[in-house]
Amino acid sequence: MNILIVDDEQFAIQGMLDGINWDMLGFDKVLTACSYEEAVSIVKKTYVDILVSDIEMPGESGLKLIAYMNEHSANTECIILTCHDEFDYAQTAVRLNCMEYVLKPVRYQKLTEILLRAREKVNQRRQNEQIRQYGQQFIDSLAKETKGDAVNALEMAVEYIDSHLAEELSVRDLATLCYVSADHLTRLFKKKYGMTVSEYIQEKRIRLAGELLQREDLTISMVANTVGFGNYSYFTEQFKKHYGMTPREYQKQIRK
Template identity: 30%
Template sequence: MKLNIKTILIVDDEPRTRQGIKQTLEVWAAGSYRIETANNGVEALELLQHEVIHLLITDVRMPEVSGLDLIRSLNRHARRPQIIVISGYAEFQYVQQALQLGAVNYLLKPLDKKELLEVVVEALKREEEQQRHEKLEKLVDHKLAELDPGNNMSIGEPVREALLYLEQHLHETLTMADMAQRLHLNASYFSVLFKDQVGLPFSEYLSRLRVQRAKELLVHTRLSVGEIAEKVGYQTDKYFIKVFKTQEDLSPSRYRQQMTGTSDEIQ
């Protein structure tokens, strides 16, 4: 079973419409997407609480919990799916509200299969783009990204030289005292100078740089966590995992799984 298979949820209280959409999408998807259905908004809310839904296709008018109520509820979800709404011609005012609430497109009944598939493909492309953006956000350390030694005139030559050395020797044992000695500076003076010009203490900058490099290796290589720990300058993978979890709130293996859909664990 694929770890990264995506889910499409169809919500409609009319069985023929619901099953018709499901059958059309199942033939089109050929197993590359999981197609789920809900008979009404209440069932859909339950599913949305326990599953990650990538695309929601919902009727706008349903008893108890309408499609509009369903869309509003998604504001409380950390991961909001792409949304397509279904309506009759007489309900277009509901469609307008749904679009204002974040739906990306709509379909009018009776549904045309070709139009359905075109709209679904477009929504899934949007979802992929959103996911790509989220992954880039997770990959980048914004404090490091804000620092551009080449164009930052407030960074003097000694600190600039230190930053370059750290980039090139990240796999080695690096301490502030050793770096100060290499630059022929007093350690206390170098410590103050570094923090003042970089905006981070030397130890925090080094830690962030190592975790940033580790994130890149986790995503772009199949090196083990232990091998990556060594490449970014940690003597033991146990300590590396501890530092990584402190910065990212999850383990290196879990990070790799979230970013690539693969796992280091035996299933």
């Protein structure tokens, strides 16, 4: 964790460096700057978790620096440390979401307590971000697994249907075979093929019937049974819906 102290008075910076137990606070780097420009230069190179800044400095003010931090390093906790108690300054600091507005002189013990609170806020934000990232990773992982399971279930169902068209096929039995619910399997077929499982089976049977009717060694009844239609009249009705003609008319047309 890094902290940046900004003050145009070097003795003020040195006083904080000497008067605060930085090892106890657990900062990795204690950076210092004497102006807005120097502080911005540091921030561009090194991430700053906590900023402690005076207000009035040569060039741009500490409030301008905090505005810069809000734009370029929004998660940095900012603390104003100044001898100016003007209401306008304090009001601006509040508007800029400063964590603390501290008047000089300040006891190092009090400043240490403020820095401890700032450190806790930084740590809490980091923990929240880690939890959010872990949660997102879990959701992404679960989505991939779910997607994989869905693809496997769909492939299993289609493969079984294609190789068992002559048999009685029910959505419930297919769902059990694929380890999913009947409703879920239906949703998968609707999403992939734009039709229900039953409609898909019917479509497959009729298309296969059209191919088999081109063979001269198969009668219409044999074709109907082969593709899973035990009722000849129902087969004729469904075939005509799909091809616009009866199986016999279709057979005559392709054998001309």
